[in-house]
Amino acid sequence: MPIRGGYRNYLVISISSLLILILIALPMLSPLLDRILHPLNGSFGSLRIAFLEGYIEIDGLNGEVNVLYDGLGIPHIYASNYIDAYKVMGFLHAKDRFFQMDVMRRLAQGRLSELFGELTLDIDRDFRHLGLYISAEKTLDYIANSNEFSWEYQALLAYTEGVNQFLRYLEVNGISLTEYSLLGLKPEPWKPVDSISIGKFMAWSLSWSMEDLNLQELVNRNGLEILVDLDLLDRSLNTPILDKFKVDT
Structure with a gap:
């Protein structure tokens, strides 16, 4: 009506x-909202760090690792080797930002709807067509079987293990992350391809433009002359690259 x-x-x-x-x-x-929402001193921030003060045992470390928080709540990792440092960094990233990490990997992989239902189906379809996850799987397979990137692969595995050790820490201690409690879900373990997927997404989001693809489709359907007719060749920015073609104007 x-x-x-x-x-x-x-x-x-x-x-x-x-x-x-x-x-x-x-x-x-404002003072009340600040006490609740402040990322370090607010209620949510306090929940993030309160149960991680003191000594935490992380399996598989080759030596002792010290983490010191500065006045801004930024952790500084001191380790005797890089692999231990990467493992602890994964643990700390998950401690502070696991839900954000989860959303970003699912966004890149076209899996947001596993969290949010039909609301994000169109976004998932777009990213599955884009193929960032397929590209991430190929990259992972390449570095896993390449001597050139063996160190990077070991660092990636250590980081992944650190993230998953945090999730196991929550489970053993009966701690639930607020976001998953609200969604009625449990966190999904981290995989090496997830980190690469986020890297692919960040590279794409900082540099992407569908304009070249759209212009190429325009040329495919109407011929190169359409670019001249629409005055699309003389722009100083985002000029399409036409390999092996030249248009006489």
């Missing part, structure tokens, strides 16, 4: 009034 003019005006006034009240109240609410 369409909204009548009088009711629509009433609705707009009500929403506007509510927004004004929120804006007026923000200065008074």
Whole structure:
């Protein structure tokens, strides 16, 4: 049923009034919100670090590793070897950001809907067509079987093990991450391909442009002359690269 003019005006006034009240109240609410939402000192931040003060036993370390937090809550890792450092870094990353890591890997792999249902189906379809996960699997297979990248592969395995040791730490100690409790799910173990998937996603997100693909499709359907007709060859930015073709203007 369409909204009548009088009711629509009433609705707009009500929403506007509510927004004004929120804006007026923000200065008074700010200290409370800061105590709750501050990433280090807020309630959520405190939950992240409270149970990890003191001594934590991580399996498979070759020596003792010390982690010191500075005044900004940034961890500094001191280890006798790089593999131990990578393992502890994986543990700490998961401690502070596992849900973000999980969302990013699922985004790159086209698996967000496993968390959020039909809401993200279109996003998953787009990223599966993009093929970042397939590319990540090929990269992992290459470095796993290449002498040139043997050290990097070992570091990746150590990092992965560190992430999963944090998840096991939660399970053994009966600790649930808030995000998964709200979703009614359990965290999925980390895999080496997950880290590579995020790397692929970051590279794509910092450099991507569908414009070249769209222009190539335009040329495929209409011929090179379409670029001249639409004045698309003289732009200083994002000029398409046409290999082995030349258009006389």
